[in-house]
Amino acid sequence: MQQKDVLPMKPEIADKQLAVKPVITGSEAVIRSLIEEGVDTIFGYPGGAIMPIYDALYDFQDQVHHILVRHEQGATHAAQGYARSSGKVGVAFATSGPGATNLVTGLADAYMDSTPMVCITGQVAAALLGTDAFQETDVIGITMPITKWNIQVTRPEDIPGAMAKAFYIARSGRPGPVLVDITKNAQFGEFEYEYKKCEYIRSYRPIPELSQEAVSEAAALINSAKKPFILCGHGVLLSGAEKALIALAEKAQIPIGSTLLGLSAVPVDHPMYVGMLGMHGNYGPNMLTGEADVVIAVGMRFDDRVTGDVGTYVPNAKVIHIEIDAAEINKIVKADVAVHADAKPALEALIQQVNPADHTAWLEEFRAADKKEYDKVQHRELYPQEGELKMAEVIRLISEKTKGEAVLVTDVGQHQMVASRYYRFKNPNTNVTSGGMGTMGFSLPAAMGAKMGTPEKEVVAIIGDGCFQMTLQELATIHQSQIGVKIVILNNNFLGMVRQWQQLFFDRRYSSTEMVNPDFVQVAKGFYIPGKKVTAREDISAAIDEMLAHQGAYLLEVVVEKEDNVFPMVPAGAPITTIRLE
Amino acid sequence: MQKEYTVTVYTEDRIGITNRITIIFTRRGINITSLTTAETEIPGVYKFVITVMSTREKLDKVVGQIERLIEIHRAFVHEEDEVVYQELALYKISTRSLHTGDIERLIRENNARILTITAEYFVIEKTGHQQELTDFIKKLEPYGLIEYTKSGRVAIVKWSRRFHEHLKELHTQDADIS
Structure with a gap:
C-alpha cells in the first residue's frame, strides 16, 4: 500500500504550515472530500470515465476501503445496507453510461426508503456532453425523479462544494440518495483545494421548526383518547427517537404497531409493542386501526400496503401525524393535527404534556387478537410437527439462536414477510429490507454493506430462491473482500408471493412462477463459500448452529414447503380490517 | 372538480x-x-x-x-x-388590409397597439386574459391574419x-x- 506523503489531510493544517492551499487534481479532491466527510468504505466498480478517481483512490487505500462489487446495482444496495445498519452515509462509485444506469434501481430504492447515500459517477469530458460520446448517458436527467438531489460537475474547482452539499443533503432532514456526476476533464484538472463542510442551503430547510401549538393540540387529543394507537415508522429510527417513542407509549399506556421499515425501533418483546401493520402484518394492529379513536403516526407515510383501502382506513380516529417531510402530511391520510417536525424533539415535547393513563381494556383487545392469530396461524407456522419445513420455523430458530440481536437483511416476497413477522428484533437498525420499492435481489448486496457498516454484529440475509438469482454474482465480492455474512435461502422453487396471488386471485393459474433452480450449495462452492442444504426438520437446528458458528461467509439453503401461503393477509385495495387469517 | x-x-x-x-x-x-x-x-x-x-x-x-x-x-x-394576471399576444396582419375597413377603430377599442409596420405586414400587440386575446383573433380575421402568438401567464x-x-x-x- 502506498500513501501520498505530499500534504497532511486537513487543508487548514496545510494552510498554516505552508500558507498556501494545495494544488491537486479534481480526482484527488473527490477522495479527500470523502475522507473529510468521514467516509471509510466505498462500494464501486471502475470504468473508463471514472478511471482518474480510481487512480487517485490508489494513494489512499490505507484510509478508504473500496469494495469491488460485481455489478453497480450491488454497489447501491451495499451502500444502502451500510447506511441502514450504521446510520452513516453509504457511498457508491460507478462509471458513465451503463455503470450509471445500473445505479438506477438502487437509487430509486434508497429514495423510497429514505436512505442516505451518495453516488459518484464518472462522465465523459465536458466538451463531449450531448454528442452521444462513447458511454455517455444523461444520468442527471435519468435520476432526477429518484434522487433527493443530483448535480453534474464540469470544473475541478466545483468538486469540493458539490461533495459537501451532497453529503449535507443526503444525511439531513428526511435522508435520501444524492448523485454527483463528474466529467472526466474535471477529474483530471488541477486547482487549489479547500474543503468546507456544508451546513446551510438557503432554499432548503431540512429540520422544520417544532410548533408548540401543534404539540399541545396533539397532547390534548391523546389525553382525551380512550383507544390511542401509535404507528411507528422508519422516521423513528432515522431520527433516533426510539427511546422517546417508548417513553411516550409507557407513560400513557399506548400500544405501538410498526410499519415494515419501522421494525426494530421497538423491541418485539416490549409490553406496549403489538406487532406489524399492513398487508401481511399482525391481526390485532390491523383490525384495531378500525377501533382506535386517536392514531399517532410517527415518521411514516401511510403506504397503501399499510392502509389498504384509504376510504375506510381509521374510520373512528383523529389522526396525529408527526412527520419531517411536509409533502407526506395530508398526502394519503388527512391529519387532524399535523406536527411537521423531526420525530425525536416532537415526541420529547409531547411526553411533557401527555398525562399518565390506563388503557388496560384497550391493550387487552390487542392481546385477545394476538391469541386468535397465534392459535389460528402462528402456532402451526412456528411449531409444525409434520410435513415439509416452513419458513416461519426457520426464522423462529434463527431468531432464537441469534437472540434477536442479528442484523436481519431480507429480500422481497414471502420470505420477507415471514421474516419480518417472526424475527424478534431487539435493537434498533437491525432490520434492513427493501420496503417501498420491493426490489428483488436487494438483500445479498445489502447484507454485505450491513456487515461492513456493523462488523461487530451478526448479519443474516434471508433470501428467496428467486431473489437470490438476481444478484448472486455478489458472492464473488463476499469472497474477495472476506465479508462474513450468513446467507439463508428459503427455497420453495417458486416465486412464492406471486404464486400465492395467482392461487388466491388468478384461479391457480401459475403463469411463469415455478422455478427450476441451480444447486445453490454448489453455486456457493464455486465462489469458495461453504454451505449446506437442509430438507428435513430434524436437521435444521444443527445446520443453523453450524452456520452461525462458522467464521466467515456461509450459505444455508433450506428447502421449504412449496405451496405455502403467508397469512394473515389483506387483499390489495380492500379495507385493512378485512384482514384474513386463512 | x-x-x-x-x-x-x-x-x-x-x-x-x-x-x-x-x-x-x-x-x-x-x-x-x-x-x-x-x-x-x-x-x-x-x-x-x-x-x-x-x-x-x-x-x-x-x-x-x-x-x-x-x-x-x-x-x-x-x-x-x-x-392579478396578464398574457400578451402578437398578431401579424397583411399591410394591404390597412386600407380595408376600419382597423384603426378596432385597435383603439381593444386597447391594442401597432409595434411595427413593413411593406408586407404589420404587427399588433395586445395584452389581456386568454379569452380577450383569442376573441381579438376573430375580429382581426377579416383583415387577413398571417400569424398569431401568445405568451404564457x-x-x-x-x-x-x-x-x-x-x-x-x-x-x-x-x-x-x-
Whole structure:
C-alpha cells in the first residue's frame, strides 16, 4: 500500500504550515472530500470515465476501503445496507453510461426508503456532453425523479462544494440518495483545494421548526383518547427517537404497531409493542386501526400496503401525524393535527404534556387478537410437527439462536414477510429490507454493506430462491473482500408471493412462477463459500448452529414447503380490517 | 372538480430546474397549459408561473412535492381571484388590409397597439386574459391574419407581501448552490 506523503489531510493544517492551499487534481479532491466527510468504505466498480478517481483512490487505500462489487446495482444496495445498519452515509462509485444506469434501481430504492447515500459517477469530458460520446448517458436527467438531489460537475474547482452539499443533503432532514456526476476533464484538472463542510442551503430547510401549538393540540387529543394507537415508522429510527417513542407509549399506556421499515425501533418483546401493520402484518394492529379513536403516526407515510383501502382506513380516529417531510402530511391520510417536525424533539415535547393513563381494556383487545392469530396461524407456522419445513420455523430458530440481536437483511416476497413477522428484533437498525420499492435481489448486496457498516454484529440475509438469482454474482465480492455474512435461502422453487396471488386471485393459474433452480450449495462452492442444504426438520437446528458458528461467509439453503401461503393477509385495495387469517 | 389554477414557484437559478418541476406534474398526469419563467426582483431567484387544469386537492400535493426539491424556495397554488394576471399576444396582419375597413377603430377599442409596420405586414400587440386575446383573433380575421402568438401567464399574487419580504432577506445570504 502506498500513501501520498505530499500534504497532511486537513487543508487548514496545510494552510498554516505552508500558507498556501494545495494544488491537486479534481480526482484527488473527490477522495479527500470523502475522507473529510468521514467516509471509510466505498462500494464501486471502475470504468473508463471514472478511471482518474480510481487512480487517485490508489494513494489512499490505507484510509478508504473500496469494495469491488460485481455489478453497480450491488454497489447501491451495499451502500444502502451500510447506511441502514450504521446510520452513516453509504457511498457508491460507478462509471458513465451503463455503470450509471445500473445505479438506477438502487437509487430509486434508497429514495423510497429514505436512505442516505451518495453516488459518484464518472462522465465523459465536458466538451463531449450531448454528442452521444462513447458511454455517455444523461444520468442527471435519468435520476432526477429518484434522487433527493443530483448535480453534474464540469470544473475541478466545483468538486469540493458539490461533495459537501451532497453529503449535507443526503444525511439531513428526511435522508435520501444524492448523485454527483463528474466529467472526466474535471477529474483530471488541477486547482487549489479547500474543503468546507456544508451546513446551510438557503432554499432548503431540512429540520422544520417544532410548533408548540401543534404539540399541545396533539397532547390534548391523546389525553382525551380512550383507544390511542401509535404507528411507528422508519422516521423513528432515522431520527433516533426510539427511546422517546417508548417513553411516550409507557407513560400513557399506548400500544405501538410498526410499519415494515419501522421494525426494530421497538423491541418485539416490549409490553406496549403489538406487532406489524399492513398487508401481511399482525391481526390485532390491523383490525384495531378500525377501533382506535386517536392514531399517532410517527415518521411514516401511510403506504397503501399499510392502509389498504384509504376510504375506510381509521374510520373512528383523529389522526396525529408527526412527520419531517411536509409533502407526506395530508398526502394519503388527512391529519387532524399535523406536527411537521423531526420525530425525536416532537415526541420529547409531547411526553411533557401527555398525562399518565390506563388503557388496560384497550391493550387487552390487542392481546385477545394476538391469541386468535397465534392459535389460528402462528402456532402451526412456528411449531409444525409434520410435513415439509416452513419458513416461519426457520426464522423462529434463527431468531432464537441469534437472540434477536442479528442484523436481519431480507429480500422481497414471502420470505420477507415471514421474516419480518417472526424475527424478534431487539435493537434498533437491525432490520434492513427493501420496503417501498420491493426490489428483488436487494438483500445479498445489502447484507454485505450491513456487515461492513456493523462488523461487530451478526448479519443474516434471508433470501428467496428467486431473489437470490438476481444478484448472486455478489458472492464473488463476499469472497474477495472476506465479508462474513450468513446467507439463508428459503427455497420453495417458486416465486412464492406471486404464486400465492395467482392461487388466491388468478384461479391457480401459475403463469411463469415455478422455478427450476441451480444447486445453490454448489453455486456457493464455486465462489469458495461453504454451505449446506437442509430438507428435513430434524436437521435444521444443527445446520443453523453450524452456520452461525462458522467464521466467515456461509450459505444455508433450506428447502421449504412449496405451496405455502403467508397469512394473515389483506387483499390489495380492500379495507385493512378485512384482514384474513386463512 | 377540474378548473384552471395558477401555480407559482420560486426557485434558485440552476440548470435543470424546469425539468425538476415539470416531472412532478408529469407523474400525476397533469398537463401544463402555460409556463412562464423569469428572474424576480431578487437577483438569482426565479419565479415560475404555471397554469394547469386540475383539482385543488391534487395541486396541493403537487406543490408539496415541488417544495421538497432542494433548490425551491416556495411553491403555491392560487385560485383565479387570488392573482392579478396578464398574457400578451402578437398578431401579424397583411399591410394591404390597412386600407380595408376600419382597423384603426378596432385597435383603439381593444386597447391594442401597432409595434411595427413593413411593406408586407404589420404587427399588433395586445395584452389581456386568454379569452380577450383569442376573441381579438376573430375580429382581426377579416383583415387577413398571417400569424398569431401568445405568451404564457404572468401573475402577481394579491397576498404576497410577507413572502417577498422573506425573499429579500434571502438576498443577503449566500446564493451559491453549485
